[in-house]
Amino acid sequence: MKPVVPIMTETILESISDGVFTVDRDWRITSFNRAAELITGIPRREALGRRCADVFRSSRCGDDCPLRCTLADQKPIIGQSCYIVTSEGRQVPISISTAVLRDAAGRIIGGAETFRDLSEVVMLRARLERRHRVGELATKSAVMRRVLEILPAIADSPSTVLITGETGTGKEMLARTIHESGSGAKEPFVAVNCGALPDTLLESELFGYKKGAFTGAVRDKPGRFSLARRGTLFLDEIGEVSPSLQVKLLRVLQERVFEPLGSVRSEPAEARIIAATNRDLSELVRTGRFREDLYYRIHVVSVQMPPLRERREDIPLLVQDFVAEFNHIQNRQVQGVSSEALSLLMAYGWPGNIRELKNAVERAFLLCRTGSIEIFHLPEEITAAIPAGGAMTMRDVNDLIEAQAIRRALDAHGWKRSAAAHELGLHRSTLFRKMRELGIVSPARDGRWRGSR
Amino acid sequence: MRVALVAWNDRLAPLFDTAVWWILVDCTVEGREIRRMECLMERTPQEKARRAVELEVDLLLCGAISRSLEVFLQERRIQVRSFLSGGLDELVEACRREEFDQRPFVMPGCRSRCRNRQRNGFLDGDERPRRPGHGQKRRS
Known part of the structure; x- marks a missing residue:
C-alpha cells in the first residue's frame, strides 16, 4: 500500500491549475504535473528525466534562472514574471515561484518551480489599456473620455474642427489623433503656428508663392495648403491671425481654393482644417478682434481640451x-x-x-x-x-494633498464650508476638524459673511 | 557557409530570444572550420535576429525561438533549425552529417514539429544554402 501523504500530495498537485515541476541536483526533471503539461504543451513522459531548461525554455532560463538563484542562496522566489515559448513558437506569459526541496534529513535534493499562466491577465490588461488609449492620447478621466467618445465621429467627417483649451493641454496631439484616425491618415499632417510668424510671412507660408512674386522669390515655393494635399492642415493659435489674413482664410474655407502669392491661377484647397486656440474666440468676436463669419466657419465642430x-x-x-x-x-x-x-x-x-x-x-x-x-x-x-x-513622510504628503483639496473645494464654493464638505464627501464637522489640524484659516470674508445681503 | 549556434555554457541555449552568446562557425570549401564567439547580451530579440542577417548567417541552430523571429529569419533566407538541444560540439558534428532531427537533439514536445519539417522542408522553393557536395545531387 502506498503511503497516504505522497498520494495526497500527488492528488493535490494534479488538481491545481498552476504548473509544478521538480528537479534533482543535476537539473533533470523528476516530476511534472498535469497543469505543467497543459501550459507547456509537453507530455509528462517526454519531460521526465530531461534537463529543465530544454523542457521549460523560459526567458529566464540560463544564468538568470530563478531556481538556480534559489538553490544558491536557499531563498524562495515568489511571482516573478517572464514567458515561455511553446513548440509552436508562441510566447506564454507566466509568473514563477521557486523553492528548495530537502529530504527528511534536511539535505537539499533539488528544487521545485511553480508557474502560473498569465495569458488571460495579459490579454485583459491589454484590452483595458486599449480602452484608455486612442492614438497617442492616454486617459482614464471621465472628462477626457467624453472627448475620446466623439473622436471617431469627428475623424470620419470632413468638417472643420476648432480645438480650444489652455496652453499645454495637448491640442496638437488631439489634432494629430483626429488626423490619424480618419480616412486621410496616409496623407500629410501639416502644422502651422499662426502666432509665431509675422503676417506677411504667415501668408506666404500658408499659400506659397511663385517665382518673382517679390524680391528674393527666386523659385516657386508651395504653401502649407499645397503640402497638406488631402491630409490635415493644423492652424495653431488661430486667434492671433491678423484681420487681413482672416479675410483670406475665410475665402479659402468658403470656396476651397487659394492663390499662391504672385499667381493668377487658383489652386484647390483639399486639406481638412483643424484650428486651435487658447483664447476665448467668442470674446474676441465680441470685441471685434476676430471676424464673426470666420469664427462660425471654423466653429463647425468644437472640442474643449480640459486642463490637467x-x-x-x-x-x-x-x-x-x-x-x-x-x-x-x-x-x-x-x-x-x-x-x-x-x-x-x-x-x-x-x-x-x-x-x-x-x-x-x-x-x-x-x-x-x-x-x-x-x-x-x-x-x-x-x-x-x-x-x-x-x-x-507619507503622512506629510497626505496632509499636503488633503490641504490642497480642501482649499480648492472651499475656493470653488466661496468658502461656504457646508458646500465644500458636500463636494469633498465629508461631514461638515470633519471638514472643520481637518481645517483646524491642517492650519487652514478662513479669509476675512468667507461664505458665512452676510454683509453683502 | 556560416552556421550560428546560440550558446549557453557548452550547450545550445534553451531560448534564442534571450540568448547571451552565440558561436559562429565558418565552414570553408576545404572543409576547415573557423569558430568565434560573439556576445548578444545588450541586444533585444529583434536586434539578435537582425544581427544574424547582418552577419550573413546561412544556418541558425537554436533551442526554442518565438515564431515571429523565426519567420523574420526565414524570410531573409536564413535556415533555422530550432527547438534543438545538446552539446555544441555534438551539434556541429550533427550539422556536418545533417542529423539534427535525431531524437537526442530534439527538445521535448517537438517531435511532430521536426517530422513536419522533414516532410515540408524549411523554405518554399527550397533555395536554402547548401554545403558543397550536398543538396542538389541528393534531391535529383
Whole structure:
C-alpha cells in the first residue's frame, strides 16, 4: 500500500491549475504535473528525466534562472514574471515561484518551480489599456473620455474642427489623433503656428508663392495648403491671425481654393482644417478682434481640451508614458516615480498643463539616472509646499494633498464650508476638524459673511 | 557557409530570444572550420535576429525561438533549425552529417514539429544554402 501523504500530495498537485515541476541536483526533471503539461504543451513522459531548461525554455532560463538563484542562496522566489515559448513558437506569459526541496534529513535534493499562466491577465490588461488609449492620447478621466467618445465621429467627417483649451493641454496631439484616425491618415499632417510668424510671412507660408512674386522669390515655393494635399492642415493659435489674413482664410474655407502669392491661377484647397486656440474666440468676436463669419466657419465642430488639474487621474498614466519616452530617448533605466513624488505631482496645480508635467519629468531625468524619481528630483515650484528640512513622510504628503483639496473645494464654493464638505464627501464637522489640524484659516470674508445681503 | 549556434555554457541555449552568446562557425570549401564567439547580451530579440542577417548567417541552430523571429529569419533566407538541444560540439558534428532531427537533439514536445519539417522542408522553393557536395545531387 502506498503511503497516504505522497498520494495526497500527488492528488493535490494534479488538481491545481498552476504548473509544478521538480528537479534533482543535476537539473533533470523528476516530476511534472498535469497543469505543467497543459501550459507547456509537453507530455509528462517526454519531460521526465530531461534537463529543465530544454523542457521549460523560459526567458529566464540560463544564468538568470530563478531556481538556480534559489538553490544558491536557499531563498524562495515568489511571482516573478517572464514567458515561455511553446513548440509552436508562441510566447506564454507566466509568473514563477521557486523553492528548495530537502529530504527528511534536511539535505537539499533539488528544487521545485511553480508557474502560473498569465495569458488571460495579459490579454485583459491589454484590452483595458486599449480602452484608455486612442492614438497617442492616454486617459482614464471621465472628462477626457467624453472627448475620446466623439473622436471617431469627428475623424470620419470632413468638417472643420476648432480645438480650444489652455496652453499645454495637448491640442496638437488631439489634432494629430483626429488626423490619424480618419480616412486621410496616409496623407500629410501639416502644422502651422499662426502666432509665431509675422503676417506677411504667415501668408506666404500658408499659400506659397511663385517665382518673382517679390524680391528674393527666386523659385516657386508651395504653401502649407499645397503640402497638406488631402491630409490635415493644423492652424495653431488661430486667434492671433491678423484681420487681413482672416479675410483670406475665410475665402479659402468658403470656396476651397487659394492663390499662391504672385499667381493668377487658383489652386484647390483639399486639406481638412483643424484650428486651435487658447483664447476665448467668442470674446474676441465680441470685441471685434476676430471676424464673426470666420469664427462660425471654423466653429463647425468644437472640442474643449480640459486642463490637467481637471483630469488628475491621468497624471500617473502620463508620467509613465513620459518616463518610458525619456528612457528610450536617453537610453536610461529609470523605473518610474516613487509614491511620495507621485502624490506631489497629483497635488500640484499644473498651470502649464501636460507640457509642464513633461518638462518636470524631463528635468527629473537630469538628476535621476537610475531607480525611481523621488521628491528631491522634482522642480522647486512643485516641492515648494514641503516644509523646510527636506525630509517628508507619507503622512506629510497626505496632509499636503488633503490641504490642497480642501482649499480648492472651499475656493470653488466661496468658502461656504457646508458646500465644500458636500463636494469633498465629508461631514461638515470633519471638514472643520481637518481645517483646524491642517492650519487652514478662513479669509476675512468667507461664505458665512452676510454683509453683502 | 556560416552556421550560428546560440550558446549557453557548452550547450545550445534553451531560448534564442534571450540568448547571451552565440558561436559562429565558418565552414570553408576545404572543409576547415573557423569558430568565434560573439556576445548578444545588450541586444533585444529583434536586434539578435537582425544581427544574424547582418552577419550573413546561412544556418541558425537554436533551442526554442518565438515564431515571429523565426519567420523574420526565414524570410531573409536564413535556415533555422530550432527547438534543438545538446552539446555544441555534438551539434556541429550533427550539422556536418545533417542529423539534427535525431531524437537526442530534439527538445521535448517537438517531435511532430521536426517530422513536419522533414516532410515540408524549411523554405518554399527550397533555395536554402547548401554545403558543397550536398543538396542538389541528393534531391535529383
